[in-house]
Amino acid sequence: MFWKKKRNQRAEPDTPAKTIGGLFHQLKSNPDFIHFNHRSDTFTCWISFFHTLIDINFVHRDVLSFLYDRRVSSLNDAVRVLPMEKVIRTKDLTEIQAKLLDGYIIVQEKESSSECLLIPATKNHGRQVTEAETETSILGSHESLVESIEININLIRKRIPIPQLAIEEMRVGKISNTRVCLLSIDGVTNKENLNTIRQRIQSLEVTNLLDVAQLAILINDNGHSLFPQFLDTERPDRIASAIYEGKIAILVDGAPAALLLPTTIVEFFSAFDDYLVSWPIASAYRLLRLFAIAFSVTSSSFYVAILTFHYQLIPKELMSTLYTSRNSVPYDPIIEVLLLEIMIELLREAGARLPTKVGQTIGIVGGIVIGTASVQAGITSNVLLIIVAMSALAAFITPNYRMATTIRFIRFPFILSAQVLGLLGIALCYMLFVCHLIKLTSLGRPYIEPIFPLRVSDLKDAYIRLPYNNQTMRPLFLRTRDPGRARPKRVQAKKGKHKSDIDE
Amino acid sequence: MRKKHNSTQILIPIFCSLFFLSGCVPTYIFDDIMIIEGIGYDYIGNGKIIGTITTPNFVQGTGSGGSQSTGVPANGPMVRTLSAKTYDGKSLIDKFQAEGQMGLQGGKTRLMIYNKAMAKHGLLRQLSFRNRDPDLPRDMNLAVVEGNCREILTSNDYQAQMSVTQYIQNLIQDNSRQNYPETDLAKFLYAYYGAYMDPFMPLIRKQGDHLELRGLAIFKKDRYVMSIPNKKVFLFKMLFQKFNQGVYDMQYAHGKHIALRNVHTAISYYVRNGNSATPDIYAKVKVIGQVRQATPKAISKRTSQSVAKLFEKSLTYNAKALVHQFQKKGVDPLQLGDQVRSFTYHFDGASWPDRYPNAHFHCQVSVNIQQTGISN
Numbered sequence: 001m002f003w004k005k006k007r008n009q010r011a012e013p014d015t016p017a018k019t020i021g022g023l024f025h026q027l028k029s030n031p032d033f034i035h036f037n038h039r040s041d042t043f044t045c046w047i048s049f050f051h052t053l054i055d056i057n058f059v060h061r062d063v064l065s066f067l068y069d070r071r072v073s074s075l076n077d078a079v080r081v082l083p084m085e086k087v088i089r090t091k092d093l094t095e096i097q098a099k100l101l102d103g104y105i106i107v108q109e110k111e112s113s114s115e116c117l118l119i120p121a122t123k124n125h126g127r128q129v130t131e132a133e134t135e136t137s138i139l140g141s142h143e144s145l146v147e148s149i150e151i152n153i154n155l156i157r158k159r160i161p162i163p164q165l166a167i168e169e170m171r172v173g174k175i176s177n178t179r180v181c182l183l184s185i186d187g188v189t190n191k192e193n194l195n196t197i198r199q200r201i202q203s204l205e206v207t208n209l210l211d212v213a214q215l216a217i218l219i220n221d222n223g224h225s226l227f228p229q230f231l232d233t234e235r236p237d238r239i240a241s242a243i244y245e246g247k248i249a250i251l252v253d254g255a256p257a258a259l260l261l262p263t264t265i266v267e268f269f270s271a272f273d274d275y276l277v278s279w280p281i282a283s284a285y286r287l288l289r290l291f292a293i294a295f296s297v298t299s300s301s302f303y304v305a306i307l308t309f310h311y312q313l314i315p316k317e318l319m320s321t322l323y324t325s326r327n328s329v330p331y332d333p334i335i336e337v338l339l340l341e342i343m344i345e346l347l348r349e350a351g352a353r354l355p356t357k358v359g360q361t362i363g364i365v366g367g368i369v370i371g372t373a374s375v376q377a378g379i380t381s382n383v384l385l386i387i388v389a390m391s392a393l394a395a396f397i398t399p400n401y402r403m404a405t406t407i408r409f410i411r412f413p414f415i416l417s418a419q420v421l422g423l424l425g426i427a428l429c430y431m432l433f434v435c436h437l438i439k440l441t442s443l444g445r446p447y448i449e450p451i452f453p454l455r456v457s458d459l460k461d462a463y464i465r466l467p468y469n470n471q472t473m474r475p476l477f478l479r480t481r482d483p484g485r486a487r488p489k490r491v492q493a494k495k496g497k498h499k500s501d502i503d504e
Numbered sequence: 505m506r507k508k509h510n511s512t513q514i515l516i517p518i519f520c521s522l523f524f525l526s527g528c529v530p531t532y533i534f535d536d537i538m539i540i541e542g543i544g545y546d547y548i549g550n551g552k553i554i555g556t557i558t559t560p561n562f563v564q565g566t567g568s569g570g571s572q573s574t575g576v577p578a579n580g581p582m583v584r585t586l587s588a589k590t591y592d593g594k595s596l597i598d599k600f601q602a603e604g605q606m607g608l609q610g611g612k613t614r615l616m617i618y619n620k621a622m623a624k625h626g627l628l629r630q631l632s633f634r635n636r637d638p639d640l641p642r643d644m645n646l647a648v649v650e651g652n653c654r655e656i657l658t659s660n661d662y663q664a665q666m667s668v669t670q671y672i673q674n675l676i677q678d679n680s681r682q683n684y685p686e687t688d689l690a691k692f693l694y695a696y697y698g699a700y701m702d703p704f705m706p707l708i709r710k711q712g713d714h715l716e717l718r719g720l721a722i723f724k725k726d727r728y729v730m731s732i733p734n735k736k737v738f739l740f741k742m743l744f745q746k747f748n749q750g751v752y753d754m755q756y757a758h759g760k761h762i763a764l765r766n767v768h769t770a771i772s773y774y775v776r777n778g779n780s781a782t783p784d785i786y787a788k789v790k791v792i793g794q795v796r797q798a799t800p801k802a803i804s805k806r807t808s809q810s811v812a813k814l815f816e817k818s819l820t821y822n823a824k825a826l827v828h829q830f831q832k833k834g835v836d837p838l839q840l841g842d843q844v845r846s847f848t849y850h851f852d853g854a855s856w857p858d859r860y861p862n863a864h865f866h867c868q869v870s871v872n873i874q875q876t877g878i879s880n
Binding site (some may be wrong): 059290306307308309310311314316319320322326327329332333345419420441 | 523530535560
């Protein structure tokens, strides 16, 4: 239809400037746009820039002082004199506009002349590299990504000092033109994966892109799924190790996190610390996390199912405890469970949105005061309070925040199905989720890979982490071009003869 | 042409029916039902029985949690016991429903007890009714009572601070970890329905303010025929299953006792001439034990070999006597018939009941005393 068509065409900003004069006219009303005529004895020029985007000290010290030099009498002279390695000379209006908004200075001979000198003077004003906040760790590097993509690339390049580290830059967003970088290692990363992700990013039709999580949602395989299909991390050491493994990392300018892809579900439950402690400990903690998640998802639904339908399953020693705590509660188990679960959900949301100092108070008020009060008022039972609090705790064991949110969310379908059909309902709900997970892919690769399809060699670094000398191969899942990580013969070579030191 | 459905077209009706039909599923919310813990049957003749049920009174006797901390007056089940006359076979639960203020549910029944008259009358109807009900647990304990079930279940003068049912169940279960063979509904029904074997139950009675195990009640099919006393239960269990932690007390001279606690007992059977008129059943028992109680100077490390010989003699003699007793009554709680069957090609099952009393039971017990305790 005609109006629709028109609306679609207007995705580009209004009335793009046709000439450089028009561009300046458009920008003149902005208070931070500076456009002035510089005259010296030998050279007259127009200088324009956004003073909010450029490093003003740098301009005064290293640009203007050279332009005011006596030797300069034309743009050619200026290029020769300026102490910069990359001064662009162009007539292309789109480039001029883009560079101006990236923090370049424009120098023209006449105000209306289309030939411009573009001098980079970008101000890198951003957060310092700080400690990781969402993925804190006790061992290992404490650096975390920041909002500036240059610093982020710097952090990663420092960890991968090889020429094969390939960085591919793209622009996403019709208006925002956000910089997006793909990082991979030539000769290791699977080409097919790289092509898929490149094609997905290039064919994106969005006006603006502000965060890497937004990109993840835009390019994932199944947009309706509750499960995150790409791993987001803010730890440069984790990114580097993933790239070494043969994964692709995506950085977005302005986002303090990177996407690692393709990913399997087990990676959401492994923390980077796992690689820094000895393998039995790492394996034990991974299994602990696994059980915690199973507990978190099913505990309150089991409570509902057993208390509503299957009183036969209550252990006889537990009966009197359960009875006395349930006794004064006027509601059915389902109402009681929903009440408490929603209360904990409210607490979490309030704690996350409020300023840090108030947030802690809310935790105490909610957790202790409301919890005890609701039990004493006879609205919920003691036992349930323990179950719900423990399952909330268990959900946060997940190292990845987005996965933790998913885990907390999928509890509700389980609770409702437990109320509808009891244990059978839980089983049906479980089946539904398993079917969904089996179908799910990440960049076209199976999402629950080491289990289905079963690839035994990848199980070495899934639920348990075997020692490094057993992990001589890169994950089969990634289909890397160089599957070997280390020479097995050398890694598993026998140690030299032990010289006993104890016997005197 | 077949129309292709997409997944939403299939899923939406499923979810709708689940949602709207979920009200049709009966719920048994744990604290809105009366849970039956124990059932007792007293036979009063003429095809009538008195049935008694107990429900747990959780509020009584639970110290922690519960009523004090919530500040709300606790209201447990009001009725603790119910009893009524009924013709046997009819479900007691249905009979009592009119008297319970909440729905009565039998899914956590732990105990069923029968008085001797009931057991002699035959449990056929009770058993087939219990077996048919899938709601009942199969690991509940059964027992025959000397005296009156109703009295046992309703009296208030026990020393134990727990419910009677729990008391009886603990009594049976703890003892079956020692001298008594393991019994529950599943094992009883196995022996009842199985060929060439007969079931048994523990026998209890109320003695003043406590309960005690009297021995084992032996059934022929569903009818009680005999009992074996408490002191012979060790022999029974020794011939019946592998076990440990039982105690056998031997009087080797007048007023002189040695008690053997077994740490391991294994039984193996061997059968010859299984189809003949007089089959030979060989039982080989190996007992490893410790002496923990003995008359002073009855045993030391030096004399332990000779004491073991005494034990062997006593055990062999008494085991043989026990089996003879069973053979005389024509009951087979030790499942010897099943052993014979398993050792015999083309076993002649039809004539077995006639041949069983004539079978020769050979028993060989070897006792190994490993510790005699601190004697110096």
